[in-house]
Amino acid sequence: MIRYLLPLFIFLGLAAFLFQGLKLNPRDLGSTRIDKAAPAFEAPQLVKAEQTFSNQDFTGKVSIFNAWASWCVSCRQEHPVLMQLSQYTDIPIYGLNYKDTRPAALEVLKKDGNPYQVSAFDPKGLIGMDWGVIGTPETFIVDKQGVVRYKHVGPLHGEVLKNEILPLIKQLRES
Amino acid sequence: MKLLSYGLLLFSLVANAWAIDNAGIELSDPEHRARYQVLIEELRCVVCQNQAISDSNAELAQDLRDRVREMILSGMTDTEIKTFLVNRYGDFVLYRPPLQKNTYVLWLAPLVIFLVAIVSLFFVIRRHRRTTLKAPVLTDAERAKIDKALKQDEQ
Numbered sequence: 001m002i003r004y005l006l007p008l009f010i011f012l013g014l015a016a017f018l019f020q021g022l023k024l025n026p027r028d029l030g031s032t033r034i035d036k037a038a039p040a041f042e043a044p045q046l047v048k049a050e051q052t053f054s055n056q057d058f059t060g061k062v063s064i065f066n067a068w069a070s071w072c073v074s075c076r077q078e079h080p081v082l083m084q085l086s087q088y089t090d091i092p093i094y095g096l097n098y099k100d101t102r103p104a105a106l107e108v109l110k111k112d113g114n115p116y117q118v119s120a121f122d123p124k125g126l127i128g129m130d131w132g133v134i135g136t137p138e139t140f141i142v143d144k145q146g147v148v149r150y151k152h153v154g155p156l157h158g159e160v161l162k163n164e165i166l167p168l169i170k171q172l173r174e175s
Numbered sequence: 176m177k178l179l180s181y182g183l184l185l186f187s188l189v190a191n192a193w194a195i196d197n198a199g200i201e202l203s204d205p206e207h208r209a210r211y212q213v214l215i216e217e218l219r220c221v222v223c224q225n226q227a228i229s230d231s232n233a234e235l236a237q238d239l240r241d242r243v244r245e246m247i248l249s250g251m252t253d254t255e256i257k258t259f260l261v262n263r264y265g266d267f268v269l270y271r272p273p274l275q276k277n278t279y280v281l282w283l284a285p286l287v288i289f290l291v292a293i294v295s296l297f298f299v300i301r302r303h304r305r306t307t308l309k310a311p312v313l314t315d316a317e318r319a320k321i322d323k324a325l326k327q328d329e330q
Contacts, residue, residue: 029221032265099234125238132263134221134235 031132031140031151038065038146039130046097046105046119053094053120058146062172064165065140066116066156067096067128070104072136078155082115085161091169095119098128098136141165143172197237200244207247214243214256217270227270 033039042054058065066082068075086093095116097105100123109116122128131140134153141150150168152160202208212229218239220231228236228243239260246256260268272278313321 026224029265029267032262125235129238129242129263132265134264 025153027134028153029134031148033132033140033148034151036148038140038142038148039127041120041127041130043120043122043127046095046102046116046121047109047114049102049121053118055146057094057118058142060144061092062144062169063092063094063142064169065094065096065142067098067131067133067136067138067140068119069098069100069136070108071100072098074155075137076108076112078137078157079112079115081156081158081161083113086115092117096127096131096133097121098133099123099125139165141168141172143175196240200241200248202244202247210253211244211247214247214253215240218243218257218260219268219270221264221268224267 038055038058040055042052045051045053064085082093085091093116095118097119100121102121102123105119105121109119120127125133131138137155139152139156140148143149149172150165152165156165202211215229216227218228220226220228220233220236220239222233222235223231226236228239243256246259251259257269266272266278272281274282
């Protein structure tokens with residue numbers, strides 16, 4: 001009897017694995033930077049080109065670091081979420097303007113609003129490479145000590161914010 | 176047939192166009208070029224995940240090819256270059272995953288499956304031998320039946 005049922009069990013096991021696989025996001029490769037100090041960088045700012053932004057600027061507060069670009073369609077999609085975050089919370093949002101041109105990026109900020117306190121300008125994507133950015137948008141949370149605590153791949157949305165990002169920021173602020 | 180070959184020709188032209196790499200820096204040293212070629216075949220493009228960075232036209236793949244060339248020129252070893260990329264993108268960038276705690280299953284599963292197959296093959300063959308090589312032994316009742324049948328035939 002068991003020998004005739006065996007294929008059925010193997011099939012069910014396989015189906016369970018594949019079903020789980022459907023829920024995974026193949027784009028989300030995790031991050032090697034989690035729980036490590038933010039990769040060192042110093043870059044010109046996007047808006048105030050004569051000033052710089054560096055990894056030193058993360059220390060002392062829990063902040064959001066968001067890789068974006070004017071050519072990135074799903075960045076437009078998450079833009080309202082960032083705008084709301086900047087309006088209704090006091091969480092500092094820093095941007096990494098990834099592989100972009102200054103005029104195009106400034107145009108987007110002028111048209112849709114600027115949720116970022118500062119955006120670092122990374123036209124060649126070298127800072128992005130150090131952070132392991134695969135494709136925009138990607139969002140990191142950096143704690144008070146300048147340690148990377150979290151990474152979200154893809155556009156931000158209410159659910160991620162409510163279930164993951166905001167609770168984590170609250171917890172990191174209290175610690 | 177002629178149409179098909181034209182089609183294939185056209186397709187191969189397109190494929191070639193994709194493979195073009197906008198080399199920012201040229202590697203003049205043949206040894207460097209050989210190392211570069213091996214490296215970019217073994218590094219996975221993290222954007223288009225089933226391609227090596229050698230044959231991906233994703234922007235990140237281009238950036239990584241440029242970076243690999245720069246690193247070769249700056250005198251880094253192959254291991255150092257791979258470590259640089261693993262530190263940023265994880266083991267996923269390596270098409271040849273290292274043997275470590277979380278890849279034991281990956282590396283050892285084929286061996287285990289092979290052993291299971293060999294052992295089951297052994298048992299199957301043994302059972303097969305037992306049932307086919309020995310001449311069937313007849314019981315007394317069967318013998319009596321045969322004798323009776325043969326006798327009937329003679330009559």
